Amino acid sequence: MKTSITRSHLAGLLGLSLLLPLPAMADYPEKPITLIVPWAAGGGTDATARTIAAALEEELGQTVNVVNRTGGSGVVGHTAMAMAKPDGYTLGLITGEINMMHWQGLTQLTYQDYTPIAQINYDYAGIQVAADGPFDSVESLVEQVKSEPARTYTASGTGQGGVWHLAFAGFLLDQGMEADRVSWIPSQGSAPAMTEMAAGSIDIVPSSVPEGRSMIEAGKAKSLAIMAPERLDSFPDVPTLKEAIGSDYAIGEWRGIAGPKGMDPAVVETLEKAVEAAYNSDTYQNFMAKQGFGTEWRGADDFGKLMAEQDERFGKIVEQVGLAK
Amino acid sequence: MRDFLLGLAFMIGGGVVIAVAQTYPTMPALQFGPSLFPSLIGGGMVIGGLVLALTRVGQLKNAFAGPRSQVASYDYRGLLISLLPCALVVFYILASEFLGAALCMAASMLVLMLIRGARLWLSLLVSIIVAAAIYVLFSRYLLIPLPEGTLFSQTLTFAW
Amino acid sequence: MDDFLQGLAMVFNLQTMLVIVAAAVFGLFVGAIPGLTATMAVALLVPITFYMDATPAIAAIVATSAMAIFAGDIPGTYLNIPGTPASAAYVGESYRLAQKGRARETLGTNLVCSVIGGLFGTMVLVFVSPSLAEMALNFSSFEYFWLALLGLSSSIFIAIGSRVKAFLSLTVGLLLSTVGLDMMSGAPRFTFGVPDLMAGINFIPVMIGMFALNEIMMFYGSRVEERHVPVTAKDSVFLKAPGHIKTYWRNVLRGSSLGTLIGALPGAGADIAAWIAYALGKSRSREKEKYGTGHIEGIVDASSANNSGISGAWVPALVFGIPGDTITAIVIGVLYMKGMNPGPTIFMNGGGQVYALFTVFFVANLIMLPIGYLAIRASKVFILTPRKILMPVILSFCIVGAFAINNSITDIWIMLIIGLVAFVLARNDFPMAPAILGLVLGSTLENSFMSSMLKSNGDLLAFFERPISAALGAMVILIWLLPSLIRLFRRWRSTPQPSHKPRSS
Incomplete structure (x- = not known):
């Protein structure tokens, strides 16, 4: 008897302290929103997410908590996003990996398990080499890779089957070579790969150009070309592949905001508008410009189409590289 | 006595690890892959467990000659x-x-x-x-x- | 000179000083709670730094991280529960000292060494950054492989008691490090279909399980309500610290320089620095046999090393924009945002901003002394609170701490299972520390080996082809062979007495 009283008191007391901060019924959003990031704190995706979250907070008038769910080449975070309740209070920063992982048998999840809200960034792949390395142009790189025996050269920048691996393998295929003519050395990201390249133990880092920026500015690395239709504003000296060797090949990594499948269209609309305002805010635009990251806007519908289109494209590359399961 | 059992447990655990590791794929251009390290670790567990168990076999015999405090009474x-x-x-x-x-x-x-x-x-x-x-x-x-x-x-x- | 004064003015104003004090207190709490790491604390600061100028923003990060690394030793000393993995190397040593009633003396010495280490690292950062960073950039996967092996070997050689048990404990940690998606092949290993396990096992829940949960279980199993850590009136924070520093000044210097060096390497941080410093300290000590029984010398080496490692990590971050550890990975983003683009030119074109940055390092490290002192005084609460009240509170912190690292229930399960395994092992005199090191270094060891093999197309000799790699490799092999060589040498001399007898007592 005594314990039951104390227990109900306890529940009452604690219950009260938990209940008070919740507001009465109101329009969405009425409580803090969680934004799941599938990559580690400190990386490019994380920084993008934190900036957009800060801008979004001002738009929505609610706290937006950035939560890193890292590891497993993005599987863990993307899973957490898809498994959340589709109530609009758990969103995620979805990245291009969602179009690669399921082809490799790492997860059952595809882009169809999400409600697209908006695309906020696109970074094209570049070709970075050591400043004192054997290549001085894309042309000489292609020639040497073709003439030397397979697996003479090494490249790195993501894990096995990651975006820069597939981008580079696609480039080799585009140039009429086997996808594994250059050995891919898996790494935890582009920063450790740039370090390895500076230490002289790998030859090529096909990451986005901004990721190699500090090493380029330090004179340790140089960017030969970007796999994009146009030059980047932040790196006007780096030619496109078209200009360098006449190839139309363009590929990169996109990032966007998405929620779990089955969200209320009204909530999606609210969010789409808020994200658009956040995207156009000075906070976001200034940050992206300073970092050198590319900005690209697509609303919910277009973003959905982009994911479908990219999914098919990466499916083909994964198969040609021989990683398909 | 308990060390002997723990040694056995490590040996069995190591064996299981090695067995599971054999199901992993190999890397391109190399004869080994993700199974190498788990196999080595499993091997280490087997050897370490074996050494632990063997050194305690001697003590098991001694245990009959002299009383050991640890085994005396166990507080369940x-x-x-x-x-x-x-x-x-x-x-x-x-x-x-x-x-x-x-x-x-x-x-x-x-x-x-x-x-x-x-x-x-x-x-x-x-x-x-x-x-x-x-x-x-x-x-x-x-x-x-x-x-x-x-x-x-x-x-x-x-x-x- | 104008730049210099301008830099000083940026630091010595009310706002920046307040930020430094607040950040140090914040770092203190985060570091002292097992489960909350310095990296996490810095990540939490990032949104706040949006609204600050560059100098206070950087000051906040430096003060938080330096304080957190020291604060990790407080629960380690009083409760045998390290707050950060960098403290795990010598937690046994400091806990045994506390049991002798020397908790404050230990923490005071530790604090002074941390400050000296931090200042040493700062001096290196200020004066030789460019050349040190240049050297650190020579480290590739070949060198990291040997470095990881060196760290792992040290955990066996510093182990107290049975080496077989230390080795088995190490294999447990190594095995845990293989869980998850293999970075090299992308193949999932030991994940049992649990998506959360694809990310691998984080060392924080493991550390909480091994040290904290294990300790709580021991307490409830023992039925003894006595204080493990006695209170003595004589125990003072700073009284004996100068004496210890004077006696062991070589250790301070060695620990600090080793810590800065390892911290500056992009693939190794403060935790590895602490281990190697502790092991090196023991091997060079005149009183080896006192190690593991509560010997202040071991603390001197390692606690100078982990704090100097924190400063050292800024070297490659500032010079090349390459993070020296997880904290500086976040810092680089903040630097860009504040318009201080990292690069060799930062030292030439940075102007007042750079002097301000250096000054911040000195101030943030010095401020640890008063705040750390107050923290040590306040941590008496660990002793005065009856353990029947304290232990349940710690359990609550364990649960939320394990959850906090990834916001995942899976990590609480990991903590629980590891706690149970550790309970069995610890009751049978297995040391826990090698398992933590195995988990921390396991993936570095494997990934650096595998990527080196891929680069060289399977040629093992490649590990000796690069000069630094060859030197490190020779060192590791020497360490492994040394005990047998010494034994051979002794047998050859056939001296009847062991050559090292305890000198004192």
Whole structure:
């Protein structure tokens, strides 16, 4: 008897302290929103997410908590996003990996398990080499890779089957070579790969150009070309592949905001508008410009189409590289 | 004696690790792959376990000659109570979604304090204050989404 | 000179000083709670730094991280529960000292060494950054492989008691490090279909399980309500510290320089620095036999090393924009945002901003002394609170701490299972520390080996082809062979007495 009283008191007391901060019924959003990031704190995706979250907070008038769910080449975070309740209070920063992982048998999840809200960034792949390395142009790189025996050269920048691996393998295929003519050395990201390249133990880092920026500015690395239709504003000296060797090949990594499948269209609309305002805010635009990251806007519908289109494209590359399961 | 058994356990564990590792794929251009390190570690466990077990075989024989303090009497009740914190962790894992992190922590702390004979009012006071403080510190200031408990948020919306 | 004064003015104003004090207190709490790491604390600061100028923003990060690394030793000393993995190397040593009633003396010495280490690292950062960073950039996967092996070997050689048990404990940690998606092949290993396990096992829940949960279980199993850590009136924070520093000044210097060096390597941080410093300290000590029984010398080496490692990590971050550890990975983003683009030019074109940055390092490290002192005084609460009240509170912190690292229930399960395994092992005199090191270094060891093999197309000799790699490799092999060589040498001399007898007592 005594314990039951104390227990109900306890529940009452604690219950009260938990209940008070919740507001009465109101329009969405009425409580803090969680934004799941599938990559580690400190990386490019994380920084993008934190900036957009800060801008979004001002738009929505609610706290937006950035939560890193890292590891497993993005599987863990993307899973957490898809498994959340589709109530609009758990969103995620979805990245291009969602179009690669399921082809490799790492997860059952595809882009169809999400409600697209908006695309906020696109970074094209570049070709970075050591400043004192054997290549001085894309042309000489292609020639040497073709003439030397397979697996003479090494490249790195993501894990096995990651975006820069597939981008580079696609480039080799585009140039009429086997996808594994250059050995891919898996790494935890582009920063450790740039370090390895500076230490002289790998030859090529096909990451986005901004990721190699500090090493380029330090004179340790140089960017030969970007796999994009146009030059980047932040790196006007780096030619496109078209200009360098006449190839139309363009590929990169996109990032966007998405929620779990089955969200209320009204909530999606609210969010789409808020994200658009956040995207156009000075906070976001200034940050992206300073970092050198590319900005690209697509609303919910277009973003959905982009994911479908990219999914098919990466499916083909994964198969040609021989990683398909 | 227990060392001997632990040595055996490591040997078996190592064997299982090696067996599981053989199912992993190999890398391109190399004869080994993700199975190499687990196999080496498993091998290390087998060898280490074997050494541990063998050195204790000698002591097993000696144990009959001279009495050893460790084996003398074993406190089974104490062992059972020492599992209580683990049981409460399981309780938290299962119940926190529904009851909320703060309530689960308070209840667990109360049980643990009472079982060691702390005064009731003191235990109640400390567990409630600490649970509330941890909850506020973590969820408000460190932005960690501790479960708030569906029980309360539901009753709340109905009450309003 | 104008730049210098301008830099000083940026630091010595009310706002920046307040930020430094607040950040140090914040770091203190985060570091002292097992489960909350310095990296996490810095990540939490990032949104706040949006609204600050560059100098206070950087000051906040430096003060938080330096304080957190020291604060990790407080629960380690009083409760045998390290707050950060960098403290795990010598937690046994400091806990045994506390049991002798020397908790404050230990923490005071530790604090002074941390400050000296931090200042040493700062001096290196200020004066030789460019050349040190240049050297650190020569480290590739070949060198990291040997470095990881060196760290792992040290955990066996510093182990107290049975080496077989230390080795088995190490294999447990190594095995845990293989869980998850293999970075090299992308193949999932030991994940049992649990998506959360694809990310691998984080060392924080493991550390909480091994040290904290294990300790709580021991307490409830023992039925003894006595204080493990006695209170003595004589125990003072700073009284004996100068004496210890004077006696062991070589250790301070060695620990600090080793810590800075390892911290500056992009693939190794403060935790590895602490281990290697502790092991090196023991092997060079005149009183080896006192190690593991509560010997202050071991603390001197390692606690100078982990704090100097924190400063050292800024070297490659500032010079090349390459993070020296997880904290500086976040810092680089903040630097860009504040318009201080990292690069060799930062030292030439940075102007007042750079002097301000250096000054911040000195101030943030010095401020640890008063705040750390107050923290040590306040941590008496660990002793005065009856353990029947304290232990349940710690259990609550364990649960939320394990959850906090990834916001995942899976990590609480990991903590629980590891706690149970550790309970069995610890009761049978297995040391826990090698398992933590195995987990921390396991993936570095494997990934660096695998990527080196891929680069060289399977040629093992490649590990000796690069000069630094060859030197490190020779060192590791020497360490492994040394005990047998010494034994051979002794047998050859056939001296009847062991050559090292305890000198004192």
